[in-house]
Amino acid sequence: MIERRPGLQILSHVVLLIGVAVVAFPLYLTLVASTQTAEQISRSIPMSMLPGTHMLETYQLALFGGKTSAGGNIPGALSMMRISLISALIISIGKIAISLLSAFALVYFRFPFRNTLFWMIFITLMLPVEVRISPTYAVVSNLGLLNTYAGLTVPLIASATATFLLRQFFLTVPDELVEAARIDGAGPMRFFKDILLPLSATNIAALFVIQFIYGWNQYLWPLLVTTNEDMYPVVLGIKRLISGEAYTEWNVVMATSILAMLPPAMVVILMQKWFVKGLVDTEK
C-alpha cells in the first residue's frame, strides 16, 4: 500500500482466503449434502465431504415434493418459493412506492403537522416488528388478514427506512431543478415523474435490493400470521422439514436450503453495486 512489503501482501491474501473458506464452508457442505441420499448421510459418520451422485433426484424431490425412500412425505418447495417471491416483491415494491410519495410530500410541500408526521414516521425506524408481535398479530387477525398476502406483507411495510433514505436524498437535489421546472410550467407531479424519479433511480435500485432480501428472509412474522401450510414461505418451510418427522431427510433439507438461498444471493451478486450502496446509505 505505502511501502512494498511482500510479506504483508502474502499474509493479507492468506487471511482473506481463510476468511472466504470459512464463510463458504457451510455452503459447500450444504451443496454436497444435497447431492446425496438421506441414507448415505445418516449412515456415514461423518458425512462424506465429496459430492454425491444424487443431485437431480434430490432437487426434484425438494422442488416438487413426493414420497421419500424412508416413507416420509415431502411437500414441494416450488409453491413455497412462489409465495416467498410474491411476498418479497410486494414488500419491496410497496414500501418503495409509498415511501417515494411521502418523502416527496415531506420535502417539497409545506403543510400543517408536517413535522409531527415526520417524527411519527421516524419513530417506526426504532421498533422492528419483533417487538410488537402480539398486538400486531391481533390487529391482523381482527382484520381477517391471517393467511393472506396482505397479512404477510403490509405490517412489514410499516417501517420507514425507505422514506427516511429518500427524504435524505431529496434534500440533496438542487433547488434550481425545481425552479426550472416551475418556470416551464410543470406542476408538482410532473416534476416528480420527469425529474425526481429518474434522479432517484440508483437509490431506488439500492432500496429494492435490501428490501427484497429483507422480505424474502422473513421468518418470525410469517410464522405467526400463517396457520395454513399452503401459505408458508420457503424459509419457514425448511424449519418444518426438520422438526416434522423423527427421521430428518437432510438431503432434502439441504437442497431446499440451497433453493431458498438462491434468489437473494443472485440479487446480491448481480446487483452488488446497488446492494453496497443501499446498505451504506440506509444506515446513515
Add this chain to the structure above:
Amino acid sequence: MEKRVRFKSSWLPWVLVAPQMAVVLIFFFWPAGQALYQSVLSQDPFGGSTEFVGWENFDRLFSDTSYLASFKTTAFFSVLVAVTGLSVSLLLAVMADRVRQGAGIYKTLLIWPYAVAPAVAGVLWLFMFASPMGVVAYFLRSLGLDWNHLLNGKHAMTLIVLAAVWKQISYNFLFFLAGLQSIPKSLIEAAAIDGASPWHRFWTIIFPLLSPTTFFLLVINVVYAFFDTFAIVDATTHGGPGKETAILVYKVYYDGFKALDMGGSAAQSVILMGIVVALTVVQFRFVEKKVQYA
C-alpha cells in the same frame, strides 16, 4: 437544512402521505399502543376477563428468575456476537483494503452470506453440528470434546453465536471496508514517512479514525443479536436446552404464543421497546453529527 423552494397545494401533500400514514397508524402505532395497554392488564388467555393490575406484570417479570436469566443470556449472547463479529470482520476488511489485486473478488465472495436468511443460517450450522453425521461435531469428538448441543447449554450457545456471527460478517465487513477507504491516505503516508510500522500505524491512526464506524456497527450488531436472531434460535435450539438459549425476543414469542401469558408477554415487549429506543437514541445522537446534506 430546509428546502427553500416548495410547491403550493393544500390537498396534494395529504394525498401523498396518506398511504404511508395509514399503514403506520394501523400496523405500528395501534399495536404499539395495544402492547403498552396490555402490559398493565391481566388477561384470561381465553378472553374471559381483563383487569387492570398496574405494575404487577412488570413486578412479576423482574422477580421471575427465568426472565432475569433470559436477560443475562441475551446480554451474553449479544456481547459475544458483537465482539466476535466485529473483530473477524475488521481483520478481513483491513486485509481486503491492503491487497493490491483481487480485492473485488474477495469482496463479492465475502458479502454473499448477507443474502442468507437467519433461519437458513441456523439450519446450516445445525446440520454441521448435528449428531451423528455432522462434520464439525465429528471433528470435535475426534479431538476428545463430547459435543452435544441438545444437552449442554454452553454448546447450544456456541452454536447460535457461530451461526449469528457467520451471517453478520458480510455486513460488518462492508461497513469497515467503506470506513477504511474513507481515511485520508495522506495521514497514513505521513506516519509511514515518520517511520511507523503498519502495526503501529493501525493502532494509532486507523483504529481511532474508524471509531464512529465501530461504534455504529456495535449498536447495529447488538440490535441484530437482540431481534434478527429469533429465526436462528427457533430453527436450532428452540431456546433450549431448558431455557439456556432463550433470548429475550424468543421469550416474548414463547410466552405470548405458546404459554399464552398475554400480560407478561406484552410487558416484555414494552421493556424490549424501551431498550431498543434507548439504543437507537444513543446511536443517533452519536452518529447524527456525521450526517451532512449537500
